[in-house]
Amino acid sequence: MTGSLKIVGLGPGSADLLTPEVVAAVDNATDVLGYVPYVARVAPRPGLTLHPSDNRVELDRANHALQIAASGGHSVLVSSGDPGVFAMASAVFEALEHGPAEWLKLDVQVLPGITAMLAAAARLGAPLGHDFCAINLSDNLKPWELVERRVRLAAEADFAMAFYNPRSASRPHQFARILELLSECCEPERLISFARAVTTPEERLATVALADATPDMADMRTVVLVGNSATRRIGRWVYTPRSAL
Amino acid sequence: MTGSLKIVGLGPGSADLLTPEVVAAVDNATDVLGYVPYVARVAPRPGLTLHPSDNRVELDRANHALQIAASGGHSVLVSSGDPGVFAMASAVFEALEHGPAEWLKLDVQVLPGITAMLAAAARLGAPLGHDFCAINLSDNLKPWELVERRVRLAAEADFAMAFYNPRSASRPHQFARILELLSECCEPERLISFARAVTTPEERLATVALADATPDMADMRTVVLVGNSATRRIGRWVYTPRSAL
Incomplete structure (x- = not known):
């Protein structure tokens, strides 16, 4: 089983600003990770595990998401706005840089969002x-x-x-x-x-x-x-x- | 009949990056205006007039879109990416500044997009x-x-x-x-x-x-x-x- 990690932007708040590729990523996820208020924007469903976490634990959260992908899960890391603007994308690449070399072969994608x-x-x-x-x-x-x-x-x-x-x-x-x-x-x-x-x-x-x-x-x-x-x-x-x- | 003007961002290219509010704006438009390759991204349909125009005629295009809204039409001005980043939104406000005072009462909205x-x-x-x-x-x-x-x-x-x-x-x-x-x-x-x-x-x-x-x-x-x-x-x-x- 090949896992994946998608680092996605939920936009500023309204569902009218969510891109279809982000919606599809969340629909196909086995695990959604993120800061509490952002994970709260994802609807629970059978087969999906939500992992809300505190602010200021970005590296731990990034490592956790990479571990899930490495074990074959489809993890989605949610940020508000765009994940590349003062959000989780950089934290994931920091975790990749300091993690096991085999993580570099993982299927990792960044999906942009409407930034604040x-x-x-x-x-x-x-x-x-x-x-x-x-x-x-x-x-x-x-x-x-x-x-x-x-x-x-x-x-x-x-x-x-x-x-x-x-x-x-x-x-x-x-x-x-x-x-x-x-x-x-x-x-x-x-x-x-x-x-x-x-x-x-x-x-x-x-x-x-x-x-x-x-x-x-x-x-x-x-x-x-x-x-x-x-x-x-x-x-x-x-x-x-x-x-x- | 009350018209409107929506200045919308089509994102960088893929339909997977189009926001639902932009899709709805285009679906409800009577007129779509923009630079030729951006208007080409909008599917023709009965009741919709497409107005492709050349590069470097941004102010003329903005005035045209405002005139359509003032006559009761629902005009949508399309930019690639985000309309507020080196695109049509500023041109519309320049046209508003120099246009008839009653244009200031028009229903004008800017709908963001994923910028390049x-x-x-x-x-x-x-x-x-x-x-x-x-x-x-x-x-x-x-x-x-x-x-x-x-x-x-x-x-x-x-x-x-x-x-x-x-x-x-x-x-x-x-x-x-x-x-x-x-x-x-x-x-x-x-x-x-x-x-x-x-x-x-x-x-x-x-x-x-x-x-x-x-x-x-x-x-x-x-x-x-x-x-x-x-x-x-x-x-x-x-x-x-x-x-x-």
């Missing part, structure tokens, strides 16, 4: 319609100095920016520091959007001038989008023009 | 698994100096990078200049991946060290992914670790 920043951008208009960057503001896996340095260089490059994991209970001061840093690099009118739990019943969207942004506008379910210097409002929309000077 | 860089990343492994940026290398709508400046700052920030529209027949020297510039900023072993026509029958993937990259490895159907300084190979995969120093 693009779902948020679509709801807001087109704030990422020109060159942009995506930065994970968590310093769990990198020094905080590097986060600040990247935000500063992104502002200097006049990229629109998407911030993932902007704020958690354990580090509330850091997002305040990012807003301060942006104020040093950008004009006070710069548009900043807070998109929370996009496409779910808890969705909340807000766009303000940077000068009016406060740290409590973001939490860990929020993706923050910062416009470039040309980003503007038109009616209820926020968009970044395709051209730049 | 994330489909390519999934096929390759997880090259965008840490902070990254997306840059359109075309200088149709911005000065070439700005392209160079952004690539240089992105390398300084140690972002992984995705390049859209890397090369066209009319400007073959520019991508050669980008490779030269990267060689000045990055080590020769830096991994660079060329992902052409991902998820279509013409898909072609290649990853080489920067020192071995040549301009002819890219064309306009290619998205180019440049790793950050930690991006590595493991087996047949390319991935960027979640952590950074």
Whole structure:
């Protein structure tokens, strides 16, 4: 029996954004693994074992999924959004790098999904319609100095920016520091959007001038989008023009 | 009769990556507009008018789609990938900004899709698994100096990078200049991946060290992914670790 591992993206929340290949992967799985709230999005059925696990145990979860595939199971590792954007795909390749050599022969596939920043951008208009960057503001896996340095260089490059994991209970001061840093690099009118739990019943969207942004506008379910210097409002929309000077 | 305009992303090519909301939008359209090869992906049916148009007429196409919605039609503007990433969404908001004020009351929605860089990343492994940026290398709508400046700052920030529209027949020297510039900023072993026509029958993937990259490895159907300084190979995969120093 030949097993497999598929690392799949469930999109931001709505089933309307699930790709057919991800639906098929989940339908054919023997085991689904992932962070508790993502596994909760998979319907139980006979023949399927659900393995919800805690946040911050990504490598253990990746190893477990690879072990299941190595024993002939069809394991599916679920991420929200896209598995390649601040999610489980990198953790699996880290586990592969440090695991037994025979794991490299396993049937492993990454199936993309709609990532939070693009779902948020679509709801807001087109704030990422020109060159942009995506930065994970968590310093769990990198020094905080590097986060600040990247935000500063992104502002200097006049990229629109998407911030993932902007704020958690354990580090509330850091997002305040990012807003301060942006104020040093950008004009006070710069548009900043807070998109929370996009496409779910808890969705909340807000766009303000940077000068009016406060740290409590973001939490860990929020993706923050910062416009470039040309980003503007038109009616209820926020968009970044395709051209730049 | 109240019209509508939906600006939708068809994904990179495979129908397996089309979201249900995009399929429903196309099924309910009276008019589908877009660049010739994207409209060709929509099946003709009675009651649906297809409006294929040439490249570089984005604003005319956006105005046409808005006019159809204003006259009560259900127009769908198709982009490949995601409409908010170097595609039609920004063009529509530009048209809205310069159009009649009553257009602002129209029912306009942007429906996201799987963008080329994330489909390519999934096929390759997880090259965008840490902070990254997306840059359109075309200088149709911005000065070439700005392209160079952004690539240089992105390398300084140690972002992984995705390049859209890397090369066209009319400007073959520019991508050669980008490779030269990267060689000045990055080590020769830096991994660079060329992902052409991902998820279509013409898909072609290649990853080489920067020192071995040549301009002819890219064309306009290619998205180019440049790793950050930690991006590595493991087996047949390319991935960027979640952590950074």
